[in-house]
Amino acid sequence: MKEANSDTLLWNAFQGGDRDAFASIYKNYIDELLSYGYRVTSDRQLIRDSIQDLFLHIWLRRENLATTDSIKFYLFRSLRNRIIRNSEKHHETPRGDIEALADLADEYDAFESAISLADGPSDSYEKLADAVNRLSSRQREAIQLRYLHGFSPDQIAEMMQMNNQSVRNLLHRAISQLRLFFETAGGLLVFLPALQNFQGR
Structure with a gap:
C-alpha cells in the first residue's frame, strides 16, 4: 500500500507538470523497460525508439492520462503495446531475443x-x-x-x-x-x- 501511495503521489506530480517527477519516473524504470523490451523484440533500435516515443507521449499527454497506483505496470503495458504498433508499421513481427x-x-x-x-x-x-x-x-x-x-x-x-x-x-x-x-x-x-x-x- 505504501508503494502504491508513493506511485500515486509521483504520478500526480508528473501530471501536474513537475519535471523532476517526470525525470524520477524515467530514472526509476528505464533499465527495467530496456530489459523487458528484449523479451518482446530482438530489435534494439525498435526498443529504444519505442521507449523514447512512450516517454514523449506521456509527457505531452500527461494531463489527459488516467491515474495509476502502479507506474511500473502502466509503463510496461504501454511499452509492449507501443513496440507491437511500431513493429507493425515496419512490417516486422516482434519476437523474443533468445540470447x-x-x-x-x-x-x-x-x-x-x-x-x-x-x-x-x-x-x-x-x-x-x-x-x-x-x-x-x-x-x-x-x-x-x-x-x-x-x-x-x-x-x-x-x-x-x-x-x-x-x-x-x-x-x-x-x-x-x-x-x-x-x-x-x-x-x-x-x-x-x-x-x-x-x-x-
Missing part, C-alpha cells in the same frame, strides 16, 4: 536476485540462461514479468492480452520445463528449491 539472458549481464543479476540462489557451480548461471532460452518466447516473457519484475498473474494477463488461467498455465508449463531441465542436466540441484517455490506461487 538476451546470456548476452546481458544485468539480466543475470536480476534473475539471480529474483530466485535467491545460493552459490553454485561457476557455470550454473550460463546453464540457467540456456534453460530459459529453451522456453517459448511467450513463456520467457511471462517468466520475466512474474519473477523478475514481480507482476501478478492478473497484470500479466492484461499486458499479454490473455486470460488469467492461460497465464497461470503458461507459467506452470515454463516452470515444469525448467525443473525438468535441471533434473536431467545433473549438478544443478541448487536451483530446484527456488523453482518449487515458484510453482507454488
